[in-house]
Amino acid sequence: MTSPQAHSTYEHEFARSVEDPEGFWREAAQDIGWVRPPQRILDDTRAPFYRWFADGELNVSWNALDRHVEAGRGSQDAIIFDSAMTGQRRRISYSELLDEVSRFADVLRRHGAARGHRVIIYMPMIPEAVVAMLACARIGAVHSVIFGGFAAPELAARIDDARPNLVITASGGIEPSGPIAYLPILRRALSLASNGKQGTVQAVIVKERAEVPGNAIGLDSVAGEGWLDWNSEIAQSQPAAPVAVSASDPLYVLYTSGTTGRPKGVVRDSGGYAVALAWSMRNVYGIDAGDVWWTASDVGWVVGHSYIVYGPLIVGATTVLYEGKPVGTPDAAAFWRVIERYRVQALFTAPTAIRAIRRTDPELELLGGIDVSSLEAVFLAGEHLDTETYHWLAEALSVPVVDHWWQTETGWPIVGNPRGLGLLEVKPGSATVPIPGFQVEVVDGRASRCEAGTAGNIVVKLPLPPGALISLWSGEERFKEAYLDAFPGYYSTGDGGMIDEDGYVFILGRTDDVINVAGHRLSTGQLEDTVLTHPSIAEAAVIGVRDSLKGERPCAFVTLKAGLETSDDAALRDQVVDLVRNTIGPVASFKDLFVVPRLPKTRSGKVLRKTLREIANGDGLTVPATLDDSDVLQALQAAVTTNTKAVSR
Ligand code: COA
Ligand code: AMP
Numbered sequence: 001m002t003s004p005q006a007h008s009t010y011e012h013e014f015a016r017s018v019e020d021p022e023g024f025w026r027e028a029a030q031d032i033g034w035v036r037p038p039q040r041i042l043d044d045t046r047a048p049f050y051r052w053f054a055d056g057e058l059n060v061s062w063n064a065l066d067r068h069v070e071a072g073r074g075s076q077d078a079i080i081f082d083s084a085m086t087g088q089r090r091r092i093s094y095s096e097l098l099d100e101v102s103r104f105a106d107v108l109r110r111h112g113a114a115r116g117h118r119v120i121i122y123m124p125m126i127p128e129a130v131v132a133m134l135a136c137a138r139i140g141a142v143h144s145v146i147f148g149g150f151a152a153p154e155l156a157a158r159i160d161d162a163r164p165n166l167v168i169t170a171s172g173g174i175e176p177s178g179p180i181a182y183l184p185i186l187r188r189a190l191s192l193a194s195n196g197k198q199g200t201v202q203a204v205i206v207k208e209r210a211e212v213p214g215n216a217i218g219l220d221s222v223a224g225e226g227w228l229d230w231n232s233e234i235a236q237s238q239p240a241a242p243v244a245v246s247a248s249d250p251l252y253v254l255y256t257s258g259t260t261g262r263p264k265g266v267v268r269d270s271g272g273y274a275v276a277l278a279w280s281m282r283n284v285y286g287i288d289a290g291d292v293w294w295t296a297s298d299v300g301w302v303v304g305h306s307y308i309v310y311g312p313l314i315v316g317a318t319t320v321l322y323e324g325k326p327v328g329t330p331d332a333a334a335f336w337r338v339i340e341r342y343r344v345q346a347l348f349t350a351p352t353a354i355r356a357i358r359r360t361d362p363e364l365e366l367l368g369g370i371d372v373s374s375l376e377a378v379f380l381a382g383e384h385l386d387t388e389t390y391h392w393l394a395e396a397l398s399v400p401v402v403d404h405w406w407q408t409e410t411g412w413p414i415v416g417n418p419r420g421l422g423l424l425e426v427k428p429g430s431a432t433v434p435i436p437g438f439q440v441e442v443v444d445g446r447a448s449r450c451e452a453g454t455a456g457n458i459v460v461k462l463p464l465p466p467g468a469l470i471s472l473w474s475g476e477e478r479f480k481e482a483y484l485d486a487f488p489g490y491y492s493t494g495d496g497g498m499i500d501e502d503g504y505v506f507i508l509g510r511t512d513d514v515i516n517v518a519g520h521r522l523s524t525g526q527l528e529d530t531v532l533t534h535p536s537i538a539e540a541a542v543i544g545v546r547d548s549l550k551g552e553r554p555c556a557f558v559t560l561k562a563g564l565e566t567s568d569d570a571a572l573r574d575q576v577v578d579l580v581r582n583t584i585g586p587v588a589s590f591k592d593l594f595v596v597p598r599l600p601k602t603r604s605g606k607v608l609r610k611t612l613r614e615i616a617n618g619d620g621l622t623v624p625a626t627l628d629d630s631d632v633l634q635a636l637q638a639a640v641t642t643n644t645k646a647v648s649r
Helices: 004-019 021-031 060-073 094-110 127-139 152-162 182-192 230-235 271-283 302-314 334-342 351-360 387-397 476-484 524-531 569-583 609-617 631-647
Strands: 077-083 089-093 118-122 142-145 166-170 172-175 178-181 203-207 250-256 264-269 292-295 318-323 346-349 377-380 401-403 440-443 456-461 490-499 505-510 514-517 520-523 537-547 551-560 592-595
Touching: 004 021, 021 271, 060 094, 060 127, 060 271, 060 302, 077 094, 077 127, 077 334, 089 094, 094 127, 094 230, 118 127, 118 152, 118 182, 127 142, 127 166, 127 250, 127 302, 152 182, 152 250, 152 264, 152 569, 166 182, 178 182, 182 203, 203 230, 250 302, 264 271, 271 302, 292 302, 292 334, 302 318, 318 334, 334 346, 346 351, 351 387, 377 387, 387 401, 440 490, 476 490, 505 514, 514 537, 514 551, 520 524, 524 537, 524 551, 524 569, 537 609, 551 609, 569 592, 592 631, 609 631
Parallel strands: 077 318, 118 142, 118 166, 142 250, 166 203, 292 318, 292 346, 346 377, 377 401, 551 592
Antiparallel strands: 077 089, 172 178, 250 264, 440 456, 456 490, 490 505, 514 520, 537 551
């Protein structure tokens, strides 16, 4: 139950952030160590392109490491690495991490990376991925971490866009299906990228992982290509000092799916991000120096950047780095054991992970005998938290379960229940209230504000607070077009939802062609482009259908070219599944395909995706008035009914 005190603290802080944003963030900036403290808090001279703390200078790796060592926390664990996949466990203190990061920063520098240069990091969930990120930050290089579940063409597209000087990788990751050999994927990506190894990429540095079973595809496999061994490079290094950068220098570029096939490179600044993360760790999550915090996600996602790496380290907490799954590695008690082993105080993960545990161990028999009493709260984000999962978890653990909503673009939560300010009453189904700094509104298509309880487009009034994206790597014009033009004066989130009479925000889902599969964001447009490269397919429409584990999963409806019809839909599906795995990656979880005689379209030729969704989800079908040909619905339903078993792998 909320105390009136918590409510008034939240309201006070929120009002302060709106009425005097500069005062609010000037104060928050004092929690960061600056080489040159900012005098100017908000630069609005180029609105709608804003900059926070623009004349300040700092180094983010110094804030995450040196500062804590200097303050006497050198022997505290900075990272606890636990791999359910290899059995490896390793504690890395702040002093040790500082040493490794400084040395790897020297390696980067010696191989040609400097302030402003890009470094691609394509690695599994191992401590070296964090070291590589922080080492980039130390020399002012801009990292771009690419999630390991993407295939070579996706990696190539990001290499082309980021134009990196260096690529850092590892010899292998491990998935339940077996080891993942990274080097052949990277090699193919480099040959696909227009600049290739001969272009901007001056060196590739590889962390060999002897512990990965079947680690046959190591450096030997690329002998003669001059790829460098992480360990030998570190052995020859000297610790490098942190380089002061401008607060608005980019810290990283992180690619996310948009409505087109071209991924968007979200540009994050250094100063605003550091301030926002320090503020959010304490005030949203209630975590501070010395606490043990675990974000079960991947460094390839924004959640990993903000709350596996930078957030917890900036405040001097201990961050758990977990390589494994919530179930099957080896069982559905994996999370509980990690919590017990390290006395984890707060866990952050995606609802999918909890649904996976619930599905496997609904009565929580495996929790018996495991001591999770250290746990004080669980935070869930990345996708909609269904009320059943919410209630199940809250009852199972008897700790607050906090839904919160944000995006790669914002870098930290827009809406949540700010535990550090005092938890507010929960309304299951709502992500709770706007976080200080975010002025959230719901507007209709004509930008008029919707009344309380009425659904519309969720927008955030400009300027966005510190820490949110400052641009897209492909340029400010694309940034403006993608996010700022639809509702002038506002940032358009791409999500729909409503705000009730108490100010609680309910997120109802994307209003664009983005779908969310197990907390991973995918573009249906990009999936369609890939499906259409199959020689037999004439037209394709990809939609998200409900999935009890992953929230949504992609499903393709296709028509075939005349003369290329097949009676073997399952064989066609297998070919398209492989095509998607090899072009986008296994992360797309693409398994469903329906061959239909025609796609339902409006008279102007637009595919009726809502109708396809209704049919695929088995919902009551509303026949659209704009439908060109009503017979198509019968044919579609027949195709889905007869083919469901045959084509869903
Ligand atoms: N490298 C290579 N492949 C990867 C990968 C990586 N880093 N991460 C996932 N994949 C592969 C998986 O092995 C799987 O391949 P498969 O089709 O051969 O089995 C595919 O991509 C889909 O992965 P995933 O969505 O993780 O599904 P899953 O069935 O393996 O596991 C869950 C299901 C629920 C256990 C898993 O999705 C999960 O833990 N989700 C938590 C959500 C999360 O962390 N979201 C991040 C945002 S907060
Ligand atoms: P990503 O940028 O990959 O983090 O994905 C962001 C998108 O995930 C948002 O735009 C939402 O559509 C969805 N999302 C994230 N958190 C939530 C949440 N708590 N509830 C509902 N949807 C969410």
